[in-house]
Amino acid sequence: MNWIDNFVRPKIRSILGQKRDIGENLWVKDPESGEMVFYRDLEANQWVVPNSGYHMKIKPTDRLKTFLDDGAYKLVPVAGVPVDPLKFRDQKRYTDRLKENRAKTGFDDSVIVATGKLLGRDTTVAIQDFDFMGGSLGMAAGQGIITGLETAANRKTPFVLFVASGGARMQEGVLSLMQMPRTTVAVLRLREAGLPFFVVFTDPTLGGVTASYAMLGDVHLAEPGARIGFAGARVIEQTIREKLPKGFQRSEYLHEHGMIDMVVHRHNLRSTIGSLSAIFAKADAPEAVTAVAPSAGRSTLRDAAIAAEGDDGDLLIPPAGAHAE
Template sequence: MNWIDNVVRPKIRSFLNRREVEENLWVKCPQSGEMVFYRDLEANQWVVPNSGYHMKIKARDRLASFLDDGAFQTVALPQVPQDPLRFRDTKRYSDRLKESRTKTGMEDAVLVATGALYGQGVTVGVQDFDFMGGSLGMAAGSAIITGLETAARRKEPFILFVASGGARMQEGILSLMQMPRTTVGVQRLREAGLPYIVVMTDPTTGGVTASYAMLGDVHIAEPNALICFAGPRVIEQTIREKLPKGFQRSEYLRDHGMVDLVVHRHDLRPTIGSLIGIFTRQPVNPAIPAAERDAGRVSMRDVAIAAEGDGEDDTLANPPVAAHAE
């Protein structure tokens, strides 16, 4: 045996058979510093088990965990002009779009899909923060309007998961125009008598908060989500005063009447399913286990009060099946 057999060939084989090792196998919780195995975090819908911190979740993962059997059909979205202002800062806007599309696998910041929630047909829009901070541009605005129109055409509720840093500066006034456009779309859905439920996640800020994010029939927020128009740091620098603890977070806004419910991510399915049951007077699918229907973190009375706006009627404490049984 010569040195080729003893040295060269084994090295070549080890190089060719080298296993690819995943990066970021462990994820650090921003709140507690806890290290969580990536797969465990993914299986827990990107909620850190011990601290309960809600991490950002991809649009398709959100849909898969929210809709029945994880099944959904994406809605074709209209094409809009690319880089209409020929904008460039440290890099070209067109290059930023390409990078975000490669990173997320999405055409823009909003994904719209149809599916079922406890057997009830729904149209769902999801804003993905990984796509340029979920910023609102022409494509995102057109996607939301398409979702609203799809829900109206199919005569079913529209549910929107919001995560955004605000309007997209690279599109200037064209981005700001999406605020009144989406407002008109929400009004048309309301005229059709169909529910519009908004779920605000961390963060929900800027022009998005000043438009479609605050026009829902019910406003739900995930725990500790930042929800505001201008951030707390900007406000503190402007008024030169220290803001209250938790200012502009979900729980603070709920206590001050800006948000109806703060709901853990694991409980969004049964909570929204109950709301839809109240709005549409359709019973929850009996095939769904009662333990999932009646999640303990948010009582059915709270859900009913958010939908009806009246806490005096004791019958609202019952789930939609009992409250609206014929």
């Protein structure tokens, strides 16, 4: 009995007492249809729900790996800015919020800048991370956007911005609002250099970001179903006291009304922007700019893109391996 008491029973108790090692979040619920999707399948599909096509949020590093050639990129350091210049505190100190979000995301602030190749062409990319305090625009985020624009101008590359934000960062007050004119000036410098600026709206893009650099691109693209606007729908309805059309802040509605140039599935962003870059690289060629006369309020780069569209409005995608020099 000693063998049973001393070995068998304790072994059985230890096995029965062990918790099953089941990974958390193996299944993710589709907010649109309620469908449960296996985590690995969703990750392999670039965080797009296979059946409904719902575009979920994607981490900046995952975005860069699927967008740039071979998933290779190099992060660009962003100059530091004063931390908590207003000594702001609400339910907790602003410095504590920054520490929490830095630990959660692994980045210093909401904007990440990187360089790499897109279809063989050097490209500068900036991504606004909504997981970092709602992608809010503060001094560090503004400096990140400016760094991306200046890097593109210095390296003579196109600049691609994936934007997602809830607006200005209230903890920095007027210093946050000052990032709107600062980034606007940086956009003008890139335009003076004759380089294209592509903006990709993701869900959501609101507030001061929409009122500044996000609407200054040469071409505005958006992922399906992305919410885009200045104020929230409920705030607008309460202010004007009118019922607004359903989905009036969604990318499809804005595309129909001329505010967005294209609504592009996440799987097609790489090829679409790569093709636009190839078109804009030829913008100085006579055949690229004379097909359509420049129209008021549109840049020469965007006119070149329009001239390169087919009769049905689809972009003429160059064959694989064909890149403008």
